Amino acid sequence: MRTSILVILSLLAFSSYAQKYVDTYDPKNEEIKSLLSKQNDLNAFGAADLKVGDLKGERALLVGAYGGFIINRRYLFGVAGYGIVTNVEFDGMVQGQTEMKKLNLHGGYGGLLIGGTIAPKELIHISFPIVLGVGSLEVVDKDFFVNNPADSEFTIENTVFFVAEPGLEVEFNITKYFRLGAGMTYRYVSGSELDNIKDEDLTGTTAMISFRFGRF
Template sequence: MKRSKTQKTIQQQSKTKIMKTTVLTIALLFIGFSAFAQEPDQEFRTIFNNNGIRSNGGYGAVTTGYSKIADRHAILMGGHGAWLINHQFGLGFGGTGFVTERKTDTQLNDRYSVAGGYGGLRMEFIAMPNSPIHLSFPILIGAGGVTYVEAGRDYEFAREEDSQAFFVTEAGAEIEINVIKFMRLSFGAHYRYTSDIDLTYLDTGAPIMDKDALRGLSGTISLKFGKF
């Protein structure tokens, strides 16, 4: 009998505890929903802040960089410019030229380089632009051309073996530093994706390089001047 009474007492205490917990939970939920309902409607925010274009700016930039192209060291030189909307969204155009180191081609018995360039529409999103150091995420969509060309000691280009046009998409991330009001310095890492490359030797028709020879990572340094 004592055990039975003890068990009943424990069960009653347990039920009471569960009821108290349930009531407390319901009360907290009710308070939370009430507080939420009393707050004003939250706006769905976009890069234009639902108020249209609030500010305009623009800039021009010069860029230099490094990449591996066709398993060769390559120098990149280029520039871009953009219209800046609300300090956070850039829309413009960009272009990059490249040339690789010279290497001896055993089939042609001379030194050759891979040279070319590409450009197109450039868009970028800038995170926290007013911060002294912030991030930018650009993407370029366009086209270009590449050639396999005989190169002298001072890179005087002579005989062209083959050339081709290609499509390109390049996306990246950049760390930007607000140096002064009208100048920014950026360090970027980009990945370049191109359509297949099909350069061949004139005499034999054998491929000169792999189809993905232009695809790969690049590192860049840029100076930007304008109204940010």
């Protein structure tokens, strides 16, 4: 008997709650949850990177910058760009010549930046930046015009390519508005069309240091 009374009371309570929900529910007032909504915390940031890795078997330094927005202190959206700043010299061939000679590599890449951060409020935390975009390279002969020492460079060949570069970075909260990071990336290159350089010569790991500024 006591069990029956409890069941009846439970049904009455559920019925009352359900009726109240039906009476107050208005689908017009229900906002669809999304990453980019006014309820989310949105802050701008900017950063500078130094990357060291191998290009065509030679050690190279790339300098770049990226910026965008941090959503809810965790998700990164923005753009990034990097360029070769050191002299990357290798032995290659010039069309029409039979002997190998010293050639140089110029160029860079950039595109969309996405990523995420684990435990962003902690002193030390992990960040996962990913760059997806395109790049451009030139193979240059610095001594092509031997009779014109003032301007002897000549572009032997050039190309554009697709690049995807995921990374893993350990970040340190130096101040509320400055973070210092260090980590590794893997740069994957596809679609380059050069006689002297292949996709495999541009693909590989890099070590990086990052200086990020913003309201974190």
